[in-house]
Amino acid sequence: MTETAPTIGIIGGSGMLGRAISLALLDRKVIAETDFWISNRSGSRAGFEQFPGIHVTSDNSQLADACEIIILSVPPGSASGISIDADNRLIVSVMAGVTLAELQALTGSSRIIRAMSSPAAELGLAYSPWVAGAQVDAADRALVTTILEACGGTDEIMEEAHLDHFTAMTGPxxxxxxxxxxxxxxxxxxxxxxxxxxxxxxxxxxxxxxxxxxxxxxxxxxxxxxxxxxxxxxxxxxxxxxxxxxxxxxxxxxxxxxxxxxxxx
Structure with missing residues (x-):
C-alpha cells in the first residue's frame, strides 16, 4: 500500500487467526505500525512487542472510529458482542458462519466482505477466498486483495454459500x-x-x-x-x-x- 494507505484494525487481533493476519500485514509492510490497530479483551500487546508503534485497545468502538478497514476475527459465538457502529467502513470478516446480511446488521456497514483464512497467514502460506457484498466497489476489492495476498493466495468467489465449503477445506x-x-x-x-x-x-x-x-x-x-x-x-x-x-x-x-x-x- 502507499503512504496514503487507509488505517486497518483487527477486532480479535490477539487470537490465533487474528494475530497471524496481523503479523502478515506488519511483517510484509502492507501497513505502517502507526496506522494499525488491534483490539482484544485485555488491551494487552503481548505477542506484538516487536511492533511498538501499533495501537492496542480493549474498546472495539475506539478501533472502529480510528480505522477505515476493520477486520473481524473473533469466535463466531462472540460475534454479537462486537458492538460497533462502522457505517461507511470496509468490513472484512474471517468469522465462520456469519453471513453478509448478519455482518451488515452487526456493524451498520454496507461494505462487507466475508473471507476465510488460516493461521498459515503468518508464514504467507494461507489460502483466503472471499465473497463481496453488493455495495463493495472496485477500490474495496483492490484493498482486500492486497490484504489477503499478504497472507498467501486468494481468490474472489461469487457464491456466498461456497464459502462454507472453503471454510471446511481451509480450516480443517x-x-x-x-x-x-x-x-x-x-x-x-x-x-x-x-x-x-x-x-x-x-x-x-x-x-x-x-x-x-x-x-x-x-x-x-x-x-x-x-x-x-x-x-x-x-x-x-x-x-x-x-x-x-x-x-x-x-x-x-x-x-x-x-x-x-x-x-x-
Missing part, C-alpha cells in the same frame, strides 16, 4: 494433513523406526510434497495417475487406497466440517 486441511502424517508416523514406529526419526522424516516428506504440488505443473489428479502408470511402489499403495473407503471417509469429514460451518453458532 492442516488438521486433516496432520492426521494423515500421524498415521504414517504411527506406521513407521510400529515397524520399529525410532519415533524421532519417523517424525522428522514425515515432516520433511509432507513439506516436499506440498511444495511439489504447489509449484509443479501436474494437477493432483495428473500426479496420481503418473505414479500409477509408473507401476512402482507408489502405484501399489495408491491402487490399494483407491480400492478402499478412504475417499468416502474424506468426503464425509468435509461434509461434517461444512455442516459445522453453517451451524457453528
Amino acid at each position: 486441511v492442516p488438521g486433516f494433513v496432520a492426521f494423515y502424517a500421524q498415521c504414517m508416523i504411527d506406521y513407521a514406529v510400529r515397524s520399529g523406526i525410532a519415533p524421532a526419526i519417523a517424525d522428522r522424516a514425515v515432516r520433511q516428506l509432507f513439506f516436499a510434497s506440498g511444495a511439489m504440488l504447489m509449484h509443479g505443473k501436474p494437477t493432483p489428479s495428473d500426479h496420481v495417475q503418473e505414479m500409477i502408470d509408473y507401476a512402482g511402489t507408489t502405484a501399489a499403495g495408491l491402487i490399494s487406497m483407491q480400492n478402499s473407503p478412504i475417499a468416502e471417509a474424506i468426503a464425509e469429514g468435509l461434509d461434517a466440517a461444512v455442516d459445522r460451518a453453517r451451524n457453528i453458532r
